[in-house]
Amino acid sequence: MQEYQRKQLLERVKREGATVGTAIPEQVDVQGETIDLRSFVFEIKRRETVPAGERERVERAKRNLRRERRKRRRRLESESISYQEGERLAEAIVGIDRALEALESLGPTDIESEKQAKEAADQKRWMSFLRQALGHEDHDGGPRGSHGGDR
Known part of the structure; x- marks a missing residue:
């Protein structure tokens, strides 16, 4: 060659x-x-x-x-x-x-990161639900304004 x-x-x-x-x-x-x-x-x-x-x-x-x-x-x-x-x-x-x-x-390692991301999103949704259920947050995600600021 x-x-x-x-x-x-x-x-x-x-x-x-x-x-x-x-x-x-x-x-x-x-x-x-x-x-x-x-x-x-x-x-x-x-x-x-x-x-x-x-x-x-x-x-x-x-x-x-x-x-x-x-x-x-x-x-x-x-x-x-x-x-x-x-x-x-x-x-x-x-x-x-x-x-x-x-x-x-x-991307076999992406499977693990995808699983972690899903778990983090699930945990975030759960915490948001708990805050709403316990009255620490209104439905649109912000703090409630009806307490007159004396928290």
Whole structure:
């Protein structure tokens, strides 16, 4: 592969929006193990949330995909390979990036923050209800004015 071809492929891999329109690879070899990547991503994405038991599996998959991406990128940057092999590597890297974007968009940690936000909102509503029920606040949320200020 010529050096200018290598630079073109590396630019393609680094390009913002390179994953737009890119399909997630059907399978990818990660550390000697073949993963059915597309079916794994779609299986996880079709759920509303990632179940607690699946979070570690998703996080492990993301770590392995990042590791594999770095390995392939180093190979593209430094090894003496044919242009066709370089194209295959670049395509695989962009496909891995697409899968990582899909998995990152799940935001497994967002589930916890969403739960906390709901609990905080529930507690705020409960406290507001108690203030109203005990007569410490009128219905529009402000303090009652009928006490003549002698609280």
